[in-house]
Amino acid sequence: MKPLASLAVDVLDAGSRPRAGRTPCHIGTNLTFTTELLESYCLREWEPIIYDALIVMGAVEFCDRIFRRPVQHWGREIELRIPVHEPERWNASEVSRALHDALCFVTGDRWSLSFIARRTPFTLPKQVPIPIASDIDAVIPFSDGLDSCAVAGLMHKQMGDRMMRVRLGTKRFCSPESTEKQPFTSIPYKVKRTNSKFVESSARSRGFKFAMVSGLAAYLVQANRIIVPESGQGALGPALVPVGQTYEDYRNHPMFMSRMEKVLFALYGRRICYAFPRIWYTKGETLDSFVKECCDGPAWATTWSCWQPNYQVSVEHKKRQCGVCAACQLRRMSVHAAGLSERPDTYVWENLKASSFNEGAAGGFTHVLKAQYQYAIAGTLHLAELSALQEDQMNNGTIKLAASQLAKALSLTESEAGARLARLLSQHKREWNGFLDALGESSFIVKWTRRS
Template identity: 45%
Template sequence: MTALNTVSGQPTFLVDVLEPGVAVRAESSAAVIGEVIELDTEGLESYFFADWNPTLIDLLVVAGAAEFCDAVKRRPLHQWGRHFDLRIAVHDPALWNSEAVKTALEDALGYLTGDVWRFTFVPRRKAVERRNSTLDLAGGVTTVMPYSDGLDSRAVHALVAAKEGAAGLVRVRLGSGGVDQPRSKKKRQPFTVVPYKVNSSERVETSARSRGFKFAAVTGIAAILAKVERIVVTESGQGAFGPMLAVSGQIYPDYRVHPTFSRRMERLLFALTGRAVHYEYPRLFSTKGETLRAANALRQPPTWNDTRSCWQQSRQTGFDGKRRQCGVCAACMLRRVSMLSAGIDEPASAYVWERLSAEQYEDGVVDGFVKLTPALRAYAVAGVLHMDHLADLVESPLHARQLRHAARDAAEALSADRVEVEEQLRSMLERHAEEWRAFRKFLGPRSFVSQLASARS
């Protein structure tokens, strides 16, 4: 699976994404189309209910190939980036091998993951057969929105629908599950099932940066098929800027829901299809708490109890036969801070760690929980430190240059004034710091959360 890159001296990992029975290159790993990278019949019907576009089907395969590479090759111990060389079977290799498409694709994936990607495309032996579907998309659609089971998705959907009306808004499901409607109903609606899956038992890398490509690809495809240009990204400020600002060590910044990555996806989609789509960020300079507060103040506010923010899988945090969130990872910590700031009550039983005010980390867990793994403790420490680091950014002169750089890049991606964007970014981070201090005060100075945060300062 490896070969020596003669330019960098780093190993290059060869991956062939081809149809069954096609020979792969020497030393290459095979991700067989239809076996490892499987196009989901139900998902294809959910998307390609009107226009059958083989180029967009190929984009799903490319996204699956990126996910496969990202998962099965562990990152080196002393550096971040890896080198991938992929050969992929597509319907129109001339298009995919064109300079415009290859440059846009390699730039988008490289920027997102911090890896080096090189692609070669070869013709498919057999075209993907058209699916028959009875789905229908109502007229007047103006906006596509990526939609998960998270708080931001629920809140921003409610805010946009209240302002512009729900009729022109189409949600694109980002996960395989979904708690907001039964599966039988989802099967009859467009864009409700991700159109592919990657089957591999060799997943050894957990950084999963390629997820951003997957989600941007499926929402972009949905917009093109729905013949709309506008994609509303629901992420609030901490979620968009936090992962690329509050990094430690040699970890590569995370741009999964940042406009600098979205602009690269726009260029790729235009090079592939000639169609322009645009990703918008209406809550980019709002905290999650502010977004929730605004949605909760609507005449008909969303329900929150069935949303999920946790990074952990249910099998790691389930308790007494019920689905819970861990309550201590960075995503859960931000959720709890934001819910408090928005004045939304949430039962302690929503989390494994019911009592964040406990003095000892172990004492905060629900009675009877036995899965106290070192990994969960590491997530708890990292969750507190991430929130604390983000709160310190605007107050520390050591980070002034970093914030100016982040504001410059965001302003370029947003076609906005750099000075104005830097003011908005600093203001958002100041409000985050206020919410974080209020949360720590609410828990008390002796809580394990406050102790971890104090130990850092």
């Protein structure tokens, strides 16, 4: 067997040097912290585990993004050494086993992490403890996405102030004009590469990062539950129907989160579980429930689903969502299923009824990229293959295995998991076919599905 492509990285605090043959990752240069935002994680008093956990997240992301995956196979071998305040805590066998299991599972890589003592302890320049209620039952990771908005609204209706939001990303969700300090307003660090751009975009380590951030927040507010806002297609679809020959995407899957529960217990000594209130529903069903049940239902229209960068999806210097990647097509299908509509200028590809890909783009969009065409085809075929999964008896084994794995991860019987998965796939098929019918036979999207 051909050996895996390998990378060795030493994370360095002030005054440290990398070992021979190791790539340096400098704290303060490659991993930078925002003091004000870091304070939002200091709810009562400073704990070294807060900083150490954030350093581990950033170091893993750095390794994942600087190391391009090989063309012929997916996996890589990554060795990472990190300075922390409590190396004995991180090197403990229970933590090490759980951490390696979760990281290897979610990324498809082979990781080897070790921890050494920091040369000097990190001290927070100032600290203003943030008062929080003592009856927080759950935290929910919160982003600009449609599922995030809808599920946060639905769960807030049930739980009120017993649920706390944890921001994923560097953009704050609180008002910058507000003088009241709020917890977890943004992830307080950024990852940068020295003198060049990151080369790997698969970003499987983001699942680890977001699970760790929400786990740290749950530990700090003494909550015993983390609400995962993904609906069924987003949580299960990427593992059921992987793209091409890539490793299955488990970033929002219960099988990964069950591994992260073991990491949190080993690291913090507390039982914290990940809950999936909308995993057996489509995004369209979740959106429909949010609009009908929540007073802030119109907020869904301000959410963002597309992941493409500004320079690729701007029309006349105004950023739009692309409208054709897998995430955008799932969004548009879900909006249609919920009986809602959006302004055409929400997307670069305003008209999915157009007979050709280029004709569907906005008039002011002049630089159609080959990559966008490929993303659009991949997104279309992913949603189409997921809708056809139950039609081919050859997929029965895949579906049965998925149901068995979900049953174990979610403490269900296999028959319960199988029935719920079958209903989800059937509903996705109805919504997808309804979306295609609305586009019409001349649509380039519909033509692509017919060719497959």
